[in-house]
Amino acid sequence: MDSISDIVRRLAENAEAVCRRYLSNGRREGRYWLVGDIRNAPGRSLYVLLSAAGDSRAQVGKWTDAASGEHGDLLDIIAASCGHGAMRETLAEARRFLSLPLPTSFGSRVPRARKTPAGTPVAARRLWAAAKPVGDTLVAAYLGARGIGVAGSGGSLRYHPRCYYRASRDDAPGVRSAWQAMIAAVTDDQDNIVGVHRTWLDPAGGKAPVACPRRAMGHLLGHGVRFGRSDAVMAAGEGIETMLSLREALPSLPMIAGLSAAHLAAIRFPQPLRRLYVACDKDPAGAGALKTLVERGVHAGIEIVPLVPERGDFNDDLCALGRARFADRLGCLLRGEDTARFLVR
Structure with a gap:
């Protein structure tokens, strides 16, 4: 328990317990713990990997904030939560945490492994x-x-x-x-x-x-709900209903729903992709996801084109405008060649 690597490994073995203690305003969704930021603000921008489930590339305990682009490990989370100014304080707190039993919600007995x-x-x-x-x-x-x-x-x-x-x-x-x-x-x-x-x-x-x-x-992480096969021109956004709303006017444009702003920011760019329309929700999390994708697109040689709704999201626009007016508005947001190729009024 003396080395930092040992402490990091032990924390990762108890990643969910660490998050419940130091990021108590978050919640578990699938293999991730979602919270607003490293300082435990409510929200869904920061995600911590809780289990690798056989994915050798995944590192349990690693976190990324889609809004700010920050990333790190569980020691960073403990340091931010406790307001530490020195690594020795954080290591001391981590040692104290690891000497405690798991929270009572985990039960006193080891559960039987499920198939x-x-x-x-x-x-x-x-x-x-x-x-x-x-x-x-x-x-x-x-x-x-x-x-x-x-x-x-x-x-x-x-x-x-x-x-x-x-x-x-x-x-x-x-x-x-x-x-x-x-x-x-x-x-x-x-x-x-x-x-x-x-x-x-x-x-x-x-x-x-x-x-x-x-x-x-x-x-x-990196994946999503896909509508259509990957191509050089695609669209991506947060919600399933948002992307299906766009499909009402753009039925042949391939799309990916990332399921949250954090996961939208982290989607893997398909190999043939050259232009990505990003349907971001009209909120700070959506703006943060767009900013991250723009930065990633610059390095990958992919043009990122924002699609910003008039209301909260594109399903709100579809319901308020009706299909014909909704399509007309989208036509003003697309590149000219894509309007001719994909838009159905």
Whole structure:
């Protein structure tokens, strides 16, 4: 326990416990802990990897802030949380933390290993396989109420009639443990399913009345929900509904939904990509993701073109303007050759 590398390794072995202690305003989503920043502000800009799940390239305990571009390890998080001015203070605090038992929420006994650990790509693929085509289901009704047809999803969405929901500390007592859900496939550049995104739905309309109606699982970093095959010109944005709204007017333009501002900023650029339209939400997190992508695009030789909605996001614009006026506005934002090639009024 004397060397810094030993301490870093031990902290990584208890990454979720570290985050619960020092980034208490965040929450776990899939393999990541999401919070506003390294100083524990509420939000979703900073993400900490909690489990590698067989990915040899992933480093548990590493974090990135999509808004600022900062990154580091769990020692940095402890130092910022405690306001340390010297490394010896941080190492002393880390040693004190590692000498404590795990939080009581983890239980006193070691859980039995499951055949398929929760949150892994294998578990995600099993959930995808258990889901059904969208067809005439609650998913189609949910999207239709937002002005979106299912044709634009290109098979990336499915319906689950009874998807398990794990209640969080913010849920009301007795919240239901299963709801109908929209399941979206998270894929890599080779179209392999590496995760899924779940949106729990209320039969009465809209999302289910739970604290966290959206959650993702699997390998998310760098990947997303894809609509169409990768090409030289593409679009990327945060939400599934945002990108499907754009597909209403740009049905042949390949798109990726990154699922959050942090993950949008970290998407891997497909090999043929030369121009990327970024549909960023109209908030600080969206602006931060756009800034990061512009910087990455400069180094990769990729033109980044912002698409900024008039309202909060492009689904808000679609619902307010209607499809024809929505398409007209998009035509003013695209490069001329892309307007002629992709826009359908």
